[in-house]
Amino acid sequence: MNKRYILIFSLILLIIVELKSQTDQIILTQNYQNLSWETFVNEIQKDHQINIYYDQTAIPNFKIQLQTQNKSLLLILDQILEPFDINTFVAPSGDLVISKGIVFKKIKPQLINVSPSVVIKETKPLKTDESMGEFLKTQNEYLATEIVIGNKIMGRTPDKVNIGGHVLNASNKKPVEGATLFFDELGSGVATDQNGYFTYELRPGKYTLIINSISTKDSKIALEVYSAGEANIYLEDQSYMLKEVVVSSKEIDPIKSNQMGVEKITTQSIKEIPLILGEVDILKVAQMLAGVQSTGEGTSGFNVRGSPTDQNLFIINDVHVYNPAHLGGFFSAFNSDAIDDFTLYKSNIPVKYGGRLSSIFDIGAKEGDLKSFKANGGISPITGRLLLEGPIKKEKSSYLMSIRSTYSDWMLKLVKDVEIKNSQAHFGDVFTNFTFILNPKNKVNLFSYYSNDFLSFYQRTNYGYENLGSSIKWRHSINSTDYFDLVLSYSKYSFDEENTELGLQAYKQSNKLEHYEFKANALLTPAEEHSLNFGIHSILYQLDKGDFLPIEQSIIEPKYFGEEKGLETSLYLSDEWWLNDQFTATAGIRFNNYFYLGPQKINNYQDGMPLIPDYLTGITEYGKNEVINSYHHLDFRMATNYIINDELSVKLSYNQLHQYLFMFSNTIAVSPNDKWKLTDANIKPLSGDQLSLGLYSNLYKGKLETSVEVYYKKIHNLVEMRDGADLIINEVPEQNTLQGELEAYGIEMMIKKPRGKLNGWINYTFSNAMVTVDDFYPENRINFGNPYNSNYDRPHAINAVANLKLARRFSLSSNFVYSSGRPITYPAATYYLVGAETLHYSERNEYRIPDYIRWDVSIKMEGSLKKKKLAHGSWSFSVYNLLGRNNAYSVYFKSEEGKIQGYKMSIFGSPIVSLTYNFKLGNYDN
8 A cells, every 4th residue: 555545544543632743744944045965954954853864875966045935844855856756755753764766565453353242221110101091101102902903893704814914113113023922822822023024823813912022021912803914013112111221132142043153233232332533333343353353453444364355245235345444444434323233254154145255244224214203413523424214104114314424634734734734535425225115024125325435645646436336125024934035236346546646657547346236035944943045146247447547747658457247146055954952953055156258358378387478378369248267166054053051052163165256455454446356267266164163151141151162264266466566557467466275273262241230241362374375386486385474363362342331321431452463574684786785574474563452441421311302412432542552553664874674653653532422313212
């Protein structure tokens, strides 16, 4: 990543803490007449107490003639030295370095974090109004205690009839999933599906219906059935009936569930966690989960169990998102206000997912309220956000619209440096979600998503990139447990760059990836002990690899990289089988077909020889939509769960996956100019196998949840860039890449206290990830064919989170994070070639940057909790990096007085203080 590109976003955050007088803010106020270069430099160093390093042999003989008033030192130096093609660089120490061809290799660290949080609500007793008779009064409305289904005038029919309906939460009108409806006189019952829907066959008559749910109050309803029909049943939120703190969570049951390595978290449960600049960020929370490493402080990309970032799949409401970051990675591209929950799969990946080897990040957007209009939003130091929702037709259709935008440019204007002052950095994103309940069994969702970023470094580089996507989903509920989904979706990621830093080499480039998807998925329960999931999944990729063009006076040669097209189609089937009360097994297969399509020109090489120009034998041309190469793979998925007792279970899972799309990157962190690439005739698809074993237990009647999980995975055909490969001008991808293997293993341990005024978790992770790129031919080796640590390998990580409810309106939260430093390649020696000093580097990733330690705290204060009020507000005060520790963001080296000196650059070297105000219409409980 361009060093100035990193610098601008670092400054956005650093200047909030303090506006220091840095070297790049030095203003010259006097004239300099008829001075030699050496004299001029000496006067500058003396007057402003800075160090200036330069190569005497590179500076020609000339006289300084300057008449300057209040001009930047850096700007003046650029004007003086530009004719001689000499550059100026400000080191983190504040020193000025002046020379030709300065190159500082910067590498970003990572952070391993842990586990989800919980939603805490405090409630008060409910007062009932006995005068209502057949109804029970809640804080929101009156709930029926008697229900009639069918035509009362026509009387009862003699035969059995089907009744049905939705079970909904009275406070927010959302479906209650997994609620049990028990008919007392029959001694049997039924459970609601994911949409809160149920059906049941019985004879007309009077029944006592008992309804139970974890998230709502137990209810008893007098039901009278005359004929077939449906009715909606509203249940009172359980939290209204309790005087103590209760926990509401969508997490998967760690003991009884067959899934492992899965975390499902609601966004409501993460709002207490201290985060950068007060922004609730679901990807930052994901970095607190076991086995997940961040790709650098302040970035949104992450790596799961030692794998590269491009092996993670991001989906929001069936829309694929190819760049989930804003501002180069400081924020995620998802507004948490508009998100209901997210699920991260990293061990046992369901068979309905494919296309990535490491993890699936499935995000569910909120649906609009079906009953009443609502609004909420917030203001943080650099962003503003607003969400609107409400019914289109009450109980039948709804809308939700969310918008977020930044106003960070005002902070850049506070900096005295001309270049930073005139730079720009801003982003925005928009969600819409329309829900239509056609009838109790059919539901349609229309979802759209857009995000864009514009980054400009004054008179140097402009970046622009955007995500665009939409989906339409139809769900047909067959009965209370079975359903069928049909999804059509589209997504696009596009990127543009203009670089004018070097006038004669100024360029602009662009690329675009379009994604068309069809998916049909069904869940059926043919027998009580079996649950079948099957479907078809097809994706058409259209990749415009873009161009590389000159700007104005530039003398670079224009290049056009062409287009690519690929079709990926999969059929899948899985069966979850309850053998008995203790043992559950899931087995599935996914048959993948991938076709690389024309039009395209393919290079041919000698069989078995390195893919370099020396062994090129010719070129083959293919026509439009002609199949160039096809790959067919069968993936196996398996998981078992043995329940030893109600508080202890053992789980085992195996995953096999294939990936046909990867990312070209020459940086560790996610960068907007990283480029996606399809596998083709010369670059093989990636494949991976993972085996996991876990022990899960609940202690002290569920007051403590503990887990231990070990894993081993191996990835084949991992794509690694050759040393010195050019990411921007990459006309022949196979000649700039090599394919090898990644081997990773580890153990993840967690203790979690989910309930009580004091709750939280602590976890420890040990992991190891090694890459090997070896071949008979030396040209096909990296690190001489020896294994080396993955860029994302950090052996030890400890994370702790604590939430304390001080009072009804006050809560305190704290995070502590420790992890080993990530691998880095250090200069090990120097040698001279034709009189020139040259660095000799160690083996790849032989050393590590310093360990990472961070402590964060936050305090949240709710506004008045009065029942009837126009709006409710809350304040959140947080301090990120309370210790002010200078954790290394990158490490680089330079030669000083014949010695190689190493420098550590930190992004957040001081505490980051944030104050955020959140608001919503209505009282606290609503």
